[in-house]
Amino acid sequence: MNYTLHQLQIFLKITELKSITKASKALFLSQPAVSIQLKKFQNQFSIPLTEVIGRQLYVTEFGKEIAEAAEKILNEVEMINYKSLAFKGEVAGRLKISVVSTGKYVMPYFLSDFMKDNKGVDLVMDVTNKESVIKSLSENKVDFSLVSVVPEQLKLNCLELMENKLFLIGNGDTNISISASNDEIFEQYPLLYREEGSATRNAMEDFIASKDLPTRKKMELTSNEALKQAVIAGLGVTIMPLIGLKNELKNGDLKIIPFKGLPLITNWNLIWLKNKKLSPTAEAYLDFISSEKDRITAKNFEWHESY
Structure with a gap:
């Protein structure tokens, strides 16, 4: 051989x-x-x-x-x-993180400085749906996961990174003359949904149910990016996270529609199994993110805080 x-x-x-x-x-x-x-x-x-x-x-x-x-x-x-x-005193090893799809707009900023400072660390980041994120975490295939809603069925440690705000969104040509407290918007425009099981969809459905809002024909899309493009194209309105809309709002492709009770606010959370023995690399990252998360948020997400 x-x-x-x-x-x-x-x-x-x-x-x-x-x-x-x-x-x-x-x-x-x-x-x-x-x-x-x-x-x-x-x-x-x-x-x-x-x-x-x-x-x-x-x-x-x-x-x-x-x-x-x-x-x-x-x-x-x-x-x-x-x-x-490691023998030379450098942080070295593999860091595995699973991220819900919308988290791709968040997680890279909380990794960038750590990866630049630790050349011996190899990053594996899987961006996928909520179900797969929870599965990879429960099967101990990753060190950390990023979610906006912490799963209750697992015993977890949790570190809040930053707010996650969900607004009612329409395209730039959406003409809303009704007041913010009026629910006619949901009668005038089709409502676009994420796929079942998505944290975004769950939050939107809970809000609609709590307000007993009427909804027209619904369309279902399997990613926030697809949802965003559908709204831009004028297929309807939706409730979705602000975090991935920076450029579209700035360019006028999308607009926030004021509505009573919105935004919905949750948090982006870094989670890991409570009984997991973290590797030295994962420990080093946790120390880094615990001390630097506020600085990273202020530096990269000031625009997010202004809404």
């Missing part, structure tokens, strides 16, 4: 993505280069690692076992690198 770490990395990525094309893009390599390395790696085994049926690549049972071994080897090599940096 004379395989290289590079070949292990390529083979592992192929098994993860089930595609040479996708693996080449993920690794920033050409497709022929990935194919050549896979062939060289395969030549060291008498049993097939992969097979192509039709146009789909499949990993054989033997290939799956080799992939598991490759992952262990690469993790050990990574740990050697981290230990080398």
